[in-house]
Amino acid sequence: MMVDEHENHTIDTVISLLDILIIIQIEDDPIIGIVLVALLKTVTKDRLIRILLILLVITLGEVSEIKS
Incomplete structure (x- = not known):
């Protein structure tokens, strides 16, 4: 159970960082x-x-910036 909770926390952290990256x-x-x-x-x-x-x-987004 402990590993599953740790894995979920890690995935949530990655998603939050990716959300911030999209906004930036x-x-x-x-x-x-x-x-x-x-x-x-x-x-x-x-x-x-x-x-x-x-x-x-x-x-x-990166591909569209390269073509511009």
Whole structure:
């Protein structure tokens, strides 16, 4: 049981850091980043899927910056 609680805490910490990274990455309008994070929290209950969606948003944001 102790390992599972520690693992959940670690995953929650990673998700929080990724949420902050999304808000920082969207420099033009940080409100969009905040709304996106809120939508991800309400739409996805599974933490692993949420991490993958956040990483997808970060990757797409980086790709769009490179093309600009």
